[in-house]
Amino acid sequence: MQNFIVTTTRKPDAAAEDLAIRTSEKLGGQFVKRENFSLDALKKAHGAENILLVKKNSLSIVTAEGELFFHPNTAHLRIKNLRGGQGDRLIDALKISADSKVLDCTLGLGSDAIVESFIVGESGKVVALESNPLIFQVVSHGLQNFSDDSPHILEAMRRVEVVNADCREFLKTCADNSFDAVYFDPMFRKPVKKSSGINPIRPLADNRPLSKEIIKEACRVAKFRVVMKEHSGSTEFSRLGFKIAGGGKYSSVSFGVIDKTSLNVRDLPIDRLFAD
Numbered sequence: 001m002q003n004f005i006v007t008t009t010r011k012p013d014a015a016a017e018d019l020a021i022r023t024s025e026k027l028g029g030q031f032v033k034r035e036n037f038s039l040d041a042l043k044k045a046h047g048a049e050n051i052l053l054v055k056k057n058s059l060s061i062v063t064a065e066g067e068l069f070f071h072p073n074t075a076h077l078r079i080k081n082l083r084g085g086q087g088d089r090l091i092d093a094l095k096i097s098a099d100s101k102v103l104d105c106t107l108g109l110g111s112d113a114i115v116e117s118f119i120v121g122e123s124g125k126v127v128a129l130e131s132n133p134l135i136f137q138v139v140s141h142g143l144q145n146f147s148d149d150s151p152h153i154l155e156a157m158r159r160v161e162v163v164n165a166d167c168r169e170f171l172k173t174c175a176d177n178s179f180d181a182v183y184f185d186p187m188f189r190k191p192v193k194k195s196s197g198i199n200p201i202r203p204l205a206d207n208r209p210l211s212k213e214i215i216k217e218a219c220r221v222a223k224f225r226v227v228m229k230e231h232s233g234s235t236e237f238s239r240l241g242f243k244i245a246g247g248g249k250y251s252s253v254s255f256g257v258i259d260k261t262s263l264n265v266r267d268l269p270i271d272r273l274f275a276d
């Protein structure tokens with residue numbers, strides 16, 4: 001993991017300092033009293049690349065690319081649109097509805113997971129995985145504690161079950177057909193630079209490409225669909241066996257789908273899916 005320290009804002013209250021100490025213990029990192037030092041001075045003094053900063057009741061990570069903090073971001077607008085009867089490209093690709101079970105393999109800032117959680121509701125389930133421990137701490141804390149939004153969005157956030165795990169390992173522990181849909185939104189092979197909202201995540205994010213083996217496992221675990229988001233025109237779709245879903249003709253991102261029902265793969269040995 002990247003070299004980091006945990007500190008607070010200047011003059012923290014006891015609760016913030018306690019949260020900082022507990023977070024540093026969870027991460028196995030060093031807690032440093034802020035005193036009156038600038039963050040740059042602390043970085044230099046401790047040779048730290050990143051600082052996990054504890055504010056009143058929120059966590060953020062100060063990276064070379066900016067500050068990474070939790071906010072419902074685009075989820076807010078997407079849920080507003082869904083409530084207004086408009087569609088959502090991810091939800092259409094996943095084909096999920098109330099009661100569905102979703103495994104979101106790439107939590108990131110959590111926007112997609114919140115929208116999935118809103119759709120599946122109380123009787124459904126969204127499990128979201130994040131392999132980077134720092135991103136995981138910030139986003140899982142935000143999902144549980146962020147309070148400045150409408151009740152249906154806060155409820156959707158609170159319901160997301162987050163796990164600090166690499167999806168490669170987690171998928172192996174899941175039973176066949178145990179989720180209706182499995183979703184991947186990996187870091188794009190060619191980053192969309194104007195997507196500035198995601199820039200602070202770049203220095204920390206797990207940047208490894210997906211493999212056919214991971215997708216094979218996802219096809220075993222998903223009952224109906226495996227979906228991947230990537231840059232439009234990405235060769236990752238064909239390399240990994242995805243068909244591009246319709247919609248978003250002018251968008252820079254596309255959704256790829258492996259539909260197990262149309263392939264009838266539930267009756268096939270999964271290896272034949274990827275026979276070269």
Ligand SMILES: C[S@@+](CC[C@H](N)C(=O)[O-])C[C@H]1O[C@@H](n2cnc3c(N)ncnc32)[C@H](O)[C@@H]1O
Pocket residue numbers: 105106107108109110111112113129130131132135165166167168185186187188201204205206207208
């Ligand atoms: C593009 S972001 C996902 C954005 C997310 N869909 C959202 O709505 O905010 C990709 C995230 O997946 C994480 N990730 C990449 N590979 C992973 C893996 N093998 N297991 C778990 N998380 C992974 C990265 O660390 C990063 O935080």
